[in-house]
Amino acid sequence: MSKHFAAILKMKNPEINAKYRPAHLEYLQELEQEGKIFAKGPFIDGTGGMVIYIAESIEEAKELAEKDPYIIEGVRTLELHEWGI
Template identity: 75%
Template sequence: MAYFAAILYMEKPELNATYRPQHLEFLEGLEKEGKIFAKGPFIDGEGGLVIYKADSYEEAKILAEKDPYIVQGVRSLQLHEWEMK
C-alpha cells in the first residue's frame, strides 16, 4: 500500500458549493473502504488535498478522477506519490 497526494486546485469557485455534498459523500465512502489517509481544504480557499491509500499510481488516479469535483471541472487534479516519514 502506498500514499498518493491529490492536490485539488480550485477552477470554478462558483460551482464549489453545488458539488460539495457529492464530493464529501464520495470521500466518506472511500474512507469507509480504507482508501483515504487524510483530507481537507486549503485555508486560503484555493482548493484542497486528499491523500489516498492505493496499491499503485494507476489505482489512485482512477479513484481521484471519480471525485465529483474533478468530474464536473470544479477543481483540477495534480497527483503525486507521497512518502510519509
Template identity: 60%
Template sequence: MKYVALLTIIDEEGNKRVRPAHLDYLKRLKEEGKVYAAGPFTDGKGGMVIYEAASYEEAKALAQEDPVIKEGVRTLELREWNPLFE
C-alpha cells in the first residue's frame, strides 16, 4: 500500500539545518523501495513523501524516523493513498 506524508514546516531555521539529513534519509528509503515519490511543495511551506509500506503502522514508523519529524521542525499528517493510475 501507499501512504502519503504531508510534512509542513513549522521551524524555518531548524528545517534548513535538518534538511540534508532528511534528504539522505529519503534517498536511503528510496533505494530500499520504501519511498515511491517525494518532493517539496512549490510554495516553500513543506513537502510530501509517498511511502510504500505493508501497513499504516510501518508507514508511520518510517515517517516518524525522518529527521525533520524527529527534530520537530515539521508536522506530520499521514494518510493511506489509493492511486488511480501508476
C-alpha cells in the first residue's frame, strides 16, 4: 500500500537555485506523470519548498527525493518524513 512522504527542501544556495529550477521542475513533472507526486510547491517566504511523494516505503521516497536536481547539485537540503493524510 502506498504511503505519503513529505520532503522539505530548505534553501541552501540561493545563488544557484534559479540555474537548476528548470531541471527540478522537469524532474517533478515526470514523477507527477508516473503518479509519484501528491502535491508540491514553494514556501511563500522564499526559504525553500515541499514535495509530497507517493511511495511504498521511506527508502523509495528517499531514492526519489535524492534524484531531484536541487539535491544532487547541493542547492537545497533534504528533510524527509512519512506524512499522515
